[in-house]
Amino acid sequence: MKTILHIIKKEFQQFRRDPKMFGIVLIAPIIQLLILGYAATLDVNSVHTVVYDMDKSYESRRFIERFKRSGYFIIDMYAENYEEVTEQLNNTSAIVAVVIPKEFEKKIQRKETVPLQAIYNGSDGNTAGIASGYVAKIISEFSKEIVLDFRERYGQKSSSVGMLTPEIRVWYNPELKTRNFMLPGIVGLLLSVITLILTSLAIVKEKEIGTLEQLIVTPIKPFQLIIGKLVPFVILGFIAVVMVITAMNLIFGIEVRGSSFFLFFASFLYILSTLGLGLFVSTISKTQQQAMMIAIFAILMPMVYLSGFAFPIENMPEVIQYVSYLIPLRYFITIIRGVILKGIGIEYLWMDTAALLGIGIIILTLSSLRFRKRLE
C-alpha cells in the first residue's frame, strides 16, 4: 500500500512539473464544452430562402409574410425568373426556393387547388428535410385558414367532414435542441481522452526514456505499479467530470435530473474499460507518436462514432449496431443521458450498468495480464 502511495505521489509531482500538459488537461474540457455547446448544433433555424412570386398579389404577399414571421426563414432575394432561381440554388447558400405560381390569388378565390413548388438544395439532406417540414407546416396552416375563411363566409358553422389531426408532444427536450443531446455526451468523451490517451502516453513515455526498466529492477510489484500509475488519472478524470457538469449547469442551464451519485458510480465503472484500453495501447506501442495515433484513430474515433454520441445508433445498419454492443462508451452515454436528461436511475439502467461492469472487468484484466507479462 505504501509503495502504491509513493508512486501516486511521484506521478502528481510530475504533473506539477509539466504545466503545459496540466493546462491542456484542465482547459481542454471547457473549450470542448464551449465549442460543442455553441457550434455543434443540427438545429435548423435560419433557412436561406429565395422567393419567386409570379403572382404579386395580396394573397401571395400574405403567404410570404408567413415565412418571414415563422422565424425559421431568411429571405435572401426575390427572383424574377427561373434562371435566377437556378442561379441562386447553384451558387449561393440558398436552401430553398419557393415558387408562387400565377393566378395564386385568383385560384384561391375560385376555390381551386394551387400547386406550390418548393425547390430544395438537397446536398445537405438533413437540413433540407427539416426545412421541408417547416414549409409543409406553414402551408397547412395557411390552407386551414383559407378553408375556415370560406366556411365563415358561406355560413357553414361546423366542419362538413371529420378530420384527423396530429397532436404532438415531445418529451424530455421539448424545444428539440441538439445541444441537450450533445453536451452530456462530452462527459463520456472527456473521461475517455483523459484516462485512455494520457495513461497510455504516460506509460510509453517511461518506456521511451528507459525509466521503465529501472522500475522493473526495483522491488515494486507489477500490480502496484499499475495501480500507482492509474490512480492519478482516475482522480484527474473525476475532477474534469465535476468541472464539466458544473459548467454545463452554469453556462447552458442543463441540470442533472437524476442521482449524481449514480452518475459517479457509472463513471467509475466506465473508467475500468478506458484504463484497460490505455494499458493495452501502451503494451503495443514503442513510441509516444505511435501510442497517440493508435489511441486516437484506432480506438477513440470509432468509439466516438459508433457510441451514439453524435449519430443515433438506431439509424445504423444492423451489422454495425451489433458491433456497437462491444463499445463501452455506448452504455456509458445511454446512462449519462438517462440520468442527466430523463432523470432515471438504476431501475431502468441496470442492464447498461451491468454491461459496463462486465466489459470493464474483462478489458482491464486482460490488459493487466498482458502488461505484466511484458514487464516480466
Next chain:
Amino acid sequence: MNFVRTKAIAKKEFKHLFRDIRMLLILLFFPVFLLGIFGYAVNFDVKNIKTTVYDSDRTELSRNFINALNSSGYFDITKFIDSDTEIRKILDKKDAQLVIVIPKNMSREFHSNKEAKIQYLIDGVDGNTANLIQNYVTAATSSYNNKLTLIKVSKTGSKFYTPIDYQPIFWFNPELKSTKFLIPGLIVMILIVTSAVSVSLSLVREKERGTIEQVDVSPVKSGELIIGKTTPYIVLALFNAIVILVVGYILFDVEVKGSYLLLFITTSIFLFASTSLGILVSVISDSQQVAFNISTMASLLPSVILSGFIFPIDSMPWAVQIFTNLTPAKFFIEILRAIVLKGVGLQAFYLQVIYLIIFATVFLGLANLINSRKGKTS
C-alpha cells in the same frame, strides 16, 4: 532553388515514410476505414422508427390507420400496449422512440364530422431525430386524412377542396441521403490529417532529434527543404483523395458531377494551404507531443466542428460564425460540395479559392517570419 537537392530530400523522406510501416499503414488504412464507418454508420437518415401503439379506440378506422403507418416504411411498430401507465416506462427505457395514442372515441368523433386528435409522444432526447419524426407523423396523418376525406366526399358527391398542393422538389440529392453530404467533408478531414498533422510531425521530428541543425549547415536552402519534405505527404494525400472518391463511388454511389480538372486544381490549392498550416505549427512547437496537441486543437477539431462538415454553419450563433472563417476546411468543403454534388463551375466558388490562396500565403509568411526571428535569437 535547386531541383536536384529538392528531389534528394523528397526521396529521403519517401524512404522514411516507407520504413515506418506502422505509420504508413495508419495513414493509408485510416481513410478507407473511416469511409466505411461514415458511410454505413454515420447518417441522420431516420428510418424504422421504433414505435409503440396504444389503441384505446379499437375500431376499423384505428386499425386501418395503424396499418397505413406500418406500410409507409418509416415506422417499425414493435409493440402494442393496453394501458397508458406503461408509456412513461417505455420512453424512459428507450424501448420506443415514438408512442402513438389513439383516443377512445376517435372513430366516433371522426364519423360525426368532428376533429379527432391522435396523440404522438416523441422521445426528444435526440432533438434532430425527434424533429424528423415530427415531420413524418404530421405528413402521415395528413395524407391518411386526405385519403379518408376523398372517399367520404366522393360518396356524398360534394367537392373536396385543398387550397394549396405542396410539391417539394429536392435537387442534387433527391433521396436526401446524408452520406452524400458527409463524404466531401470526410475527404477534407483525411486530407488535413495526412497533410497538416503529418507534415508538422515530420518537421518537428528533425528538430527533436537535432538533425535539423545538420541540414542547416548543409547547402540546402530552407525553401528546398520544405518543398522536399512536404512533397511526399502531398502525394500521399492526393492518393488518399482518389481512393476515397473511388470507394465512395463504388460503395455509396457518390459520383463527381463536375469537372475533374477543377477538382484536382482546387484540391492542390487546399493541400498547399493545409501544409502551410502544418509548417506554421512545426515552427511554433519544439516537441512532437506539443505539435500533435496544437495541430489537433488548431486544425482537426475546428475542421470537424466549425467547418460545416456535420453541423450547418448557418445555425451557429454569429460570434461562432465569424470564427468559422479561420478554418480553411470550411471553404474547401464548400468547393467540394459544389463540384461533387452540384456539378457547377468556378463561378460558384471563386471567392473560396481566393480565400484558400490568401490562407496559404498568410500561414507561410507567418512561419517564415517566426522562423527568421528564432534564427536571429539563437
